Amino acid sequence: MSKYFQESIETASREEIKKLQDERLVKQVQYVYDNLPYYRNRMENKGIRPEDIHGVEDLHKLPFITKDDLRDAYPYGLLARPLSDCVRIHSTSGTTGRRVVAFYTQHDIDIWSECCARAIVAAGGSKEDVVHICYGYGLFTGGSGLDGGSHKVGCLTLPMSSGNTERQIQFMTDLGSTILCCTPSYAAYLAESIEARGVKDQLKLKAGIFGAEAWTEEMRREIESSLGIKAYDIYGLTEISGPGVAFECSAQTGMHINEDHFIPEVINPQTGEVLPDGEKGELVFTCITKEAFPLIRYRTRDICILSREKCSCGRTHVKMTKPLGRSDDMMVVKGVNVFPSQIETVLLNQGFQANYQIIVTRDKSHQDKIEVQVEKTPFMAQDQTFDVQQATKKLTAGLKAMLGILADVKLVEPNTIPRSEGKAVRVIDKRNLYKS
Numbered sequence: 001m002s003k004y005f006q007e008s009i010e011t012a013s014r015e016e017i018k019k020l021q022d023e024r025l026v027k028q029v030q031y032v033y034d035n036l037p038y039y040r041n042r043m044e045n046k047g048i049r050p051e052d053i054h055g056v057e058d059l060h061k062l063p064f065i066t067k068d069d070l071r072d073a074y075p076y077g078l079l080a081r082p083l084s085d086c087v088r089i090h091s092t093s094g095t096t097g098r099r100v101v102a103f104y105t106q107h108d109i110d111i112w113s114e115c116c117a118r119a120i121v122a123a124g125g126s127k128e129d130v131v132h133i134c135y136g137y138g139l140f141t142g143g144s145g146l147d148g149g150s151h152k153v154g155c156l157t158l159p160m161s162s163g164n165t166e167r168q169i170q171f172m173t174d175l176g177s178t179i180l181c182c183t184p185s186y187a188a189y190l191a192e193s194i195e196a197r198g199v200k201d202q203l204k205l206k207a208g209i210f211g212a213e214a215w216t217e218e219m220r221r222e223i224e225s226s227l228g229i230k231a232y233d234i235y236g237l238t239e240i241s242g243p244g245v246a247f248e249c250s251a252q253t254g255m256h257i258n259e260d261h262f263i264p265e266v267i268n269p270q271t272g273e274v275l276p277d278g279e280k281g282e283l284v285f286t287c288i289t290k291e292a293f294p295l296i297r298y299r300t301r302d303i304c305i306l307s308r309e310k311c312s313c314g315r316t317h318v319k320m321t322k323p324l325g326r327s328d329d330m331m332v333v334k335g336v337n338v339f340p341s342q343i344e345t346v347l348l349n350q351g352f353q354a355n356y357q358i359i360v361t362r363d364k365s366h367q368d369k370i371e372v373q374v375e376k377t378p379f380m381a382q383d384q385t386f387d388v389q390q391a392t393k394k395l396t397a398g399l400k401a402m403l404g405i406l407a408d409v410k411l412v413e414p415n416t417i418p419r420s421e422g423k424a425v426r427v428i429d430k431r432n433l434y435k436s
């Protein structure tokens with residue numbers, strides 16, 4: 001059984017990787033210039049032509065692209081191929097009005113699957129394994145991404161999708177699942193449920209591949225000991241493909257970025273200046289092999305540190321730390337990306353004012369809870385006919401429709417939410433996810 005899915009590239013020398021990146025970058029910049037008027041205009045506005053880009057050292061000359069740009073370009077503005085060449089879309093969870101839609105050609109899917117296959121093999125997977133996938137399938141990339149990787153490795157793939165814990169446990173024990181793929185919070189919940197049913201000794205699990213949300217080292221240790229497995233982190237985002245942009249190896253000291261497909265940079269989020277390896281900043285990716293949705297210098301808003309220290313696993317690709325925070329106000333709650341602005345939109349649409357506070361907590365079994373406290377308007381507070389129960393129900397339904405998750409809504413009296421002299425404190429996140 002090999003330690004690597006694609007040994008020659010995963011352990012290539014730095015010189016080989018740099019050469020490959022240079023070649024691919026030059027080609028990719030020409031490709032987007034020729035195929036995406038959006039990029040061509042951006043480059044022209046900066047006075048840059050494809051001939052100015054000779055290799056990775058010129059990357060900093062190119063303009064950034066942000067999530068707002070993607071929303072502006074919705075749905076087809078950043079599509080570099082005719083729709084007839086595309087075979088799939090995925091989309092980010094809950095965004096105000098315009099979602100981000102990512103397109104894939106078959107070639108894009110194949111590369112993405114290979115990246116996930118590398119992650120599965122790094123977690124000890126081989127064709128002898130039964131890979132149990134309870135990331136959601138559908139627009140979310142988690143299910144399909146790991147599924148593609150599992151097929152590439154040749155594992156027996158259980159496309160369980162999320163939910164129905166009873167059935168998950170039954171299949172896990174009956175079919176002898178050996179590698180579990182889901183969010184870390186669901187893994188913790190499964191562990192508890194397995195414990196409660198007293199079926200731990202019937203498990204064949206040996207590893208878990210957990211990502212899509214922040215999790216701490218304490219949580220890793222807890223999951224590892226309660227399920228009797230080794231737990232590996234996996235990182236990715238829809239805009240760049242999905243899970244598998246980076247993955248953890250046996251060393252568990254950061255995630256190897258698949259550098260033959262994605263060139264990472266870390267920048268100062270305020271100034272956009274590129275920071276040297278080892279410094280903390282916002283992660284930016286340039287996709288050098290994607291066809292349908294080829295983002296260049298995409299600002300992820302995830303804060304991390306890059307390290308090129310030699311890794312004991314033999315892989316040579318640069319490592320990123322777990323995300324250490326966000327440079328925007330996005331929260332990941334129950335695996336879903338949530339922006340306070342989405343919540344605000346629902347409140348304002350239902351006649352409330354922007355006096356609210358979002359409190360996110362995580363219970364003992366690592367399940368997220370989101371509470372939205374909203375002030376009644378002075379008019380509502382005086383109106384004898386105002387029905388608190390009815391309004392709470394309507395707000396809960398509106399938030400569910402916008403976010404896709406259930407929030408606990410609490411209407412409070414006017415002027416009871418603390419006012420701030422500077423930026424309003426909208427979010428109180430008590431989970432401390434980015435501590436370790």
Ligand code: DLL
Binds near residue numbers: 092210213244337
């Ligand atoms: O969460 C893709 C994914 C699926 C990754 C399954 C891993 C496993 P999005 O829904 O677009 O895509 O959310 C991307 O989630 O920018 C991070 O802020 C956060 N995130 C993803 N992986 C991790 C991780 C998928 N391992 C956003 N640790 C990213 C912390 C993560 N945060």
